[in-house]
Amino acid sequence: EIRLSLVGSEMCIRDSPMMYRSGLILLAVLLSSCSVLPEPQSVRLFTLEPANWNTRPATPEHDGGLRIVRPETSDMLATSTLLIQDSELSFQAFGGARWQSDIPSLWREWLLNMFWEDQRIAGISSDSDGLQADRELNSRLSAFHVRSDQQPWLAIIQLDTMLVDTSTRRIIASRRFRAEAPLSGNSAEDAAEALSQASKEIAPALTQWVADSY
Secondary structure, eight states: OEEEEETTEEEEEOSOHHHHHHHHHHHHHHHHTOOOOOOOOOOEEEOOOOOOOSOOOSSOSEEEEEEEOOOBOOTGGGSSEEEEEOSSSOEEEEEEEEESSOHHHHHHHHHHHHHHHHOSEEEEEETTTTOOOSEEEEEEEEEEEEEOSSSSOEEEEEEEEEEEETTTTEEEEEEEEEEEEEOSSSSHHHHHHHHHHHHHHHHHHHHHHHHHHO
16 A cells, blocks of 8 residues: 655555545645745835934024924825836835835924924924924925936925914914935935935925924
């Protein structure tokens, strides 16, 4: 007789040709059902470089608080995808690369860090903290991607902002901020660096505008 060893069991097939062929067919079916899963593709996670400040005020210009609200975005920007716009109507994603969190949360954390470093307003918090504040910075991030339909590729950020009085819900001021920065290459790392540079270009104008409008 012929013995076939399977995982956890043993099958005996006697010398009948029909039984032998049936046993081989059964073994082939069982083995074909076992497949080797491909190794998962590694994904690189990127974040924005923080804004750098050369000078800071000795004391805050405003004693009140500023609440940074998570920006609104389109559904396309509500993910952690590193986006490329290859035509007026078409977007695609960098393969194997993502932001470390969804874009609205990434941008809110970057804004929080920027205003903390700026130090012109005494109290900085986010909408997730649930703290009282005199003013609230609401915004809509309408562009945060790379354009590849020109050379060199170009990183684009557009942010529409509103400074709101939290006691009356009155809009004190509103302004659009936009910045562009060329990529040094066509990789995901080049894209993250260029978007960081565009963010840094917005930073001084945004913090100055909030301080002046406060």
